[in-house]
Amino acid sequence: MTSTVEGRTTAATANGVGASPARPDGTRKVRGEFAYSSDLWHEDMLWGATLRSPHPHARITGVDVSAAVVVPGVHAVLTHDDVPGLNRYGLEHPDQPVLADDVVRYRGEPVAVVAADHPETAQRAMKLIDVTYDELDPVTDAEDAVHGEVAELHPGGNVVRHAPIRRGEQTPQADVIVTGRYEVGMQDQAFLGPESGLAVPDGHGGVDLYVATQWLHVDQQQIVAALGLTPEQVRLTLAGVGGAFGGREDLSMQIHASLLALYTGKPVKMVYNREESFYGHVHRHPATMYYEHGATRDGRLVHVTARIYLDGGAYASSTGAVVGNAATLGVGPYDVPNVSIDCWGTYTNNPPCGAMRGFGAVQAAFGYESQMDKLADACGLSPTEVRRRNAMSEGTVMPTGQTVDSAAPVAELLDRLEAMPLPADPAPAGGTADLRTLPGGVSNTTHGEGVVRGVGYAVGIKNICFSEGFDDYSTARVRLAAVGGEPAVTVQTAAAEVGQGLVTILQQIIRTELGVDQVTILPMDTSIGSAGSTSASRQSYMTGGAVRAAALKVRGALLSHAATRLSRTTAELHLDGGKLASVSDGVLADLVDVLGEAEFDETVEWRHRPTEALDPETGQGNAHVQYGFAAHRAVVDVDVELGIVKVVSLDCAQDVGTALNPQAVVGQIQGGSAQGLGLAVMEEIQTEGGVIRNPSFTDYLIPTVLDMPPMTIDVLELADPHAPYGLRGVGEPPTISSTPAIVAAIRAATGKELLRVPVRPDHIV
Amino acid sequence: MEFVRPDTLEEALAAKAERPGAVPLAGGTDVMVELNYDHRRPEALLDLTRIAELATWSASGGHVRLGAGVPYTRLIDELGDTLPGLAMASRTVGSPQIRNRGTVGGNLGAASPAGDTHPVLLAAGAEIEVASVRGVRRIPAEEFYTGVKRNALAADELITAVHLPTEAAPAEQFSKVGTRNAMVIAVCSFALVLRDGHVGAAIGSAAPTPRRVPDAEAFLAAELPWGTDAPLLDSLKRRFGELVAAATEPIDDVRGTAEYRTHALGVLARRTLTWAWDDHRGSVRACA
Known part of the structure; x- marks a missing residue:
């Protein structure tokens, strides 16, 4: 079944799966009343501050805190000597110091922390800490880090991971060869809520931490190791999250605030400001990619050979998994018989890079989609035709040897985009068009002069959920009882709601499975088992799957209970809108009456089907659970004399398996597409010698409402039989194809090669 | 840090004379950011928002007096x-939020080379009215900007107003390049004012200060077919663009390259000349 979201008006259960009930946090966020982690407050709390390295690479020769500790109002000044457990943390390898000990490896690395009774006092005391450094040459080029004669930044060298993929002939012959070297700049998640949280000591050596994060339990694991405590002693509760996009998967202030709270015996709050936030979280890996595509004269791919370098910066973070994605998805959503890919993730002295929406697939897509356009040119085909001729589909074998075993409607997505109407022609020069519709907007740079239109297409592929043999699970507890004369359900999970709308989805699932309207989602904390990360487009699949499984157990127990009460068999009973009914006799009783004093309480740990590690030599293996696909058509007007771009339309077709909440699906597609637009034309953390040159929203630009055009969105629902409700993860695919579609459109308008994103005005003129 | 909030201009001038290090605060869109990031820690803040007369304007006899505290x-x-x-x-x-708070007076006080209103004030021949306990004086815009984020104010002076000539049928254009289609700091900017044989033209964000481009102004004043509605020759527009580009003294920075700024100002000069001349031709036709 396929259908457009706009066409759907009814769902099986009111406000159940398939409906679009209002989000509980929506109104409060719009009115500015939502409590974010930066709003946390505790009587008698202290404020923390972090002293950071001014150098990208240096040996610490001395730390003197004596001037800072005597500042009135200062309660603690702590260095690496004060870290009671392991002074290392990290998502994949514990390689990052909680507080630097001998060497600092990036500009902004934490060296000491201060707690004081006022944030200004903490800042002033921090500046009185005297750290002396011997500066070392920074390693700032990822290719040099792999192949060059440079310093080893970590024991074992500068390669975090090398992932080779070998499939088919390794020296194939092809009629047509196109090559290119592509670069992707360092993008930032640019979430609006800065890193923040509140650590409250419990008086018995433990701590409660309230924090905005993406994965409570992996935070907890790293904190207990650093503090030398047990998980029972470190309890985390999710605070209001102001956006994440991957940037909260790594720790920021979690250990620091906990350390200060335990040391002072007082609650400690930490909030980064915008500049510090740029130093306080990982970014998207910058990439340098060398691609060779070989094809027959009629544009059918024979081989893809690629070398991809991902700059992981100073610490590993999730670089290994990002490398796995870029390598396994490196040819894109195409059927390619012969593949040879090498992908490296490296250590350098650049800012640490890790998770960001699209996670390795974004970088590769800029490379392979640029190549597909080159191939189209070389073969005299349209950009859509060359893609259709090579489009993968259900049954295609991936470069890893994995067979795609659910829908992969790549050609259909392109067909649907091409069928959408194009926007009206651009205004002629010297006309009276509304400036806001022109490149430059009200900055009044053109009245149509120099404006050329271009159209571009791109398709992307993303793995959904965790891959490569990771034990990926989520835990959910569902409790049903009568409360105040109504049946009511509470749902407990540790899944981080970061603004994506999971709390709404979980309520919908309960309404569908139990027919109970009143559903309370309890605060997310570590008193229940892990839900895994809010990343990899996985929470609807994983925590949605876990909640559904728990709800089904509750339903089973309830029907047994009801069968006894109503003298029926379980098999003939079903739930229908708060009633118990049988097929033969219709409604038998109100659920609330059947419940009586009984309660049903089930906890489930739920897993997706297992995946396999990649063979380290050949990259073969069934590494991924599910694939998601989106395609974009971008229409741009480029002022070719000034190099200013206006994206006129950015239309998207995406298969979501089943839209659990159609409005939320469309929201994800709009937001992901906007983030891809940002990477295409403006978003980049610029570094020089390892130092960030633009750590502010004045100079790190993200799209405004005048940069992001209205979108036509076509949502396909080709259910995946392996997934709960047939759903397919939604959040990341639209970020992937948006960027190359826009760049393709700019190329079409300007005739420029444009081998790097973001495209800047001086690349065009 | 002291916070001083006078009710009248006299009190404000007295306070400024007493504390020359006090930083005046109007919309706060620059000052508060600097304070929040600890880039600046003045001995005192002088809040001017209670002084009603600063937020007024008046027009008479081909001239506007714009109070320094009138928001954009x-x-x-x-x-x-x-x-x-x-x-x-x-x-x-x-x-919109910044425009609700920010003022031309604040733009002048900050005197950033990238400030948006400076090229227009220069091209229009504005005068900056400043006051102190010693009296009031007017500084021509072209003498106001003395260096990167420096201006001609004495330590005891406050900006009180801007005086601008007005035209019945103005031919004025402003154009600014940014790397985003809204809410962006100028990569470079350009203003052009045509007035009855007189040409004012100025660049922003392309030299240590906003500045006029005298050679380009003189060329245009001499060559424009004033008083006619003749279209302009491409050669004239091109020459004007070249003279504007030649007057730039830009740097490479995070927002753009020097080379791009020079190129873009040449383009902006040609285009704004076309549009301003169209305004002029329109007024000539209306009079005919």
Whole structure:
């Protein structure tokens, strides 16, 4: 079944799966009343501050805190000597110091922390800490880090991971060869809520931490190791999250605030400001990619050979998994018989890079989609035709040897985009068009002069959920009882709601499975088992799957209970809108009456089907659970004399398996597409010698409402039989194809090669 | 840090004389950011928002006196037809929230080379009215900007108003390049005012200070077919663009390269000349 979201008006259960009930946090966020982690407050709390390295690479020769500790109002000044457990943390390898000990490896690395009774006092005391450094040459080029004669930044060298993929002939012959070297700049998640949280000591050596994060339990694991405590002693509760996009998967202030709270015996709050936030979280890996595509004269791919370098910066973070994605998805959503890919993730002295929406697939897509356009040119085909001729589909074998075993409607997505109407022609020069519709907007740079239109297409592929043999699970507890004369359900999970709308989805699932309207989602904390990360487009699949499984157990127990009460068999009973009914006799009783004093309480740990590690030599293996696909058509007007771009339309077709909440699906597609637009034309953390040159929203630009055009969105629902409700993860695919579609459109308008994103005005003129 | 909040201009001038290190605060869109990031820690803040007369404007005899505390939003709404060039520049300042708070006086106080209103003030021949306990004086805009984020104010002076000549049929244009289609700091900017044989032209964000481009102005004043509605030759526009580009003294920075700035200003000069001359031709035809 396929259908457009706009066409759907009814769902099986009111406000159940398939409906679009209002989000509980929506109104409060719009009115500015939502409590974010930066709003946390505790009587008698202290404020923390972090002293950071001014150098990208240096040996610490001395730390003197004596001037800072005597500042009135200062309660603690702590260095690496004060870290009671392991002074290392990290998502994949514990390689990052909680507080630097001998060497600092990036500009902004934490060296000491201060707690004081006022944030200004903490800042002033921090500046009185005297750290002396011997500066070392920074390693700032990822290719040099792999192949060059440079310093080893970590024991074992500068390669975090090398992932080779070998499939088919390794020296194939092809009629047509196109090559290119592509670069992707360092993008930032640019979430609006800065890193923040509140650590409250419990008086018995433990701590409660309230924090905005993406994965409570992996935070907890790293904190207990650093503090030398047990998980029972470190309890985390999710605070209001102001956006994440991957940037909260790594720790920021979690250990620091906990350390200060335990040391002072007082609650400690930490909030980064915008500049510090740029130093306080990982970014998207910058990439340098060398691609060779070989094809027959009629544009059918024979081989893809690629070398991809991902700059992981100073610490590993999730670089290994990002490398796995870029390598396994490196040819894109195409059927390619012969593949040879090498992908490296490296250590350098650049800012640490890790998770960001699209996670390795974004970088590769800029490379392979640029190549597909080159191939189209070389073969005299349209950009859509060359893609259709090579489009993968259900049954295609991936470069890893994995067979795609659910829908992969790549050609259909392109067909649907091409069928959408194009926007009206651009205004002629010297006309009276509304400036806001022109490149430059009200900055009044053109009245149509120099404006050329271009159209571009791109398709992307993303793995959904965790891959490569990771034990990926989520835990959910569902409790049903009568409360105040109504049946009511509470749902407990540790899944981080970061603004994506999971709390709404979980309520919908309960309404569908139990027919109970009143559903309370309890605060997310570590008193229940892990839900895994809010990343990899996985929470609807994983925590949605876990909640559904728990709800089904509750339903089973309830029907047994009801069968006894109503003298029926379980098999003939079903739930229908708060009633118990049988097929033969219709409604038998109100659920609330059947419940009586009984309660049903089930906890489930739920897993997706297992995946396999990649063979380290050949990259073969069934590494991924599910694939998601989106395609974009971008229409741009480029002022070719000034190099200013206006994206006129950015239309998207995406298969979501089943839209659990159609409005939320469309929201994800709009937001992901906007983030891809940002990477295409403006978003980049610029570094020089390892130092960030633009750590502010004045100079790190993200799209405004005048940069992001209205979108036509076509949502396909080709259910995946392996997934709960047939759903397919939604959040990341639209970020992937948006960027190359826009760049393709700019190329079409300007005739420029444009081998790097973001495209800047001086690349065009 | 002291916070001083005078009710009248006299009190404000007295306070400024007493504490020359006090930083005046109007919309706070620059000052508060600097304070929040600890880039600046003045001994005192001098809040001017209670002084009603600073937030007023008046027009008479081909001339507008714009109080230093009139926010951009009001300038756009109330003086958009009278001061079209300044209104165009004001529309490009920040976001609606910033335009509700920010003022031309604040733009002058900060004196950033990238400040949006400076090229228009220069091109229009504005004068900056400043006051102190010693009296009031007017500084021509071209003498106001003395260096990167420095201006000609004495330590005891406050900016009180801007004086601008007005035209019945103004031919004024402002144009600004940014790497985003709204809410962006200028990569470079350009203003052009044509007035009865007189040409004012100025660049922003392309030299240590906003500055006029005298050679380009003189060329245009001599070569334009004033008083006619003849279209302009491409060669004339091109030459004007070259003279503007030659007057730039830009740097490479995070927002753009020097080479791009010079190139872009040549383009902006040609285009704004076309549009301003169209305005001029329109007024000639209306008179005929």
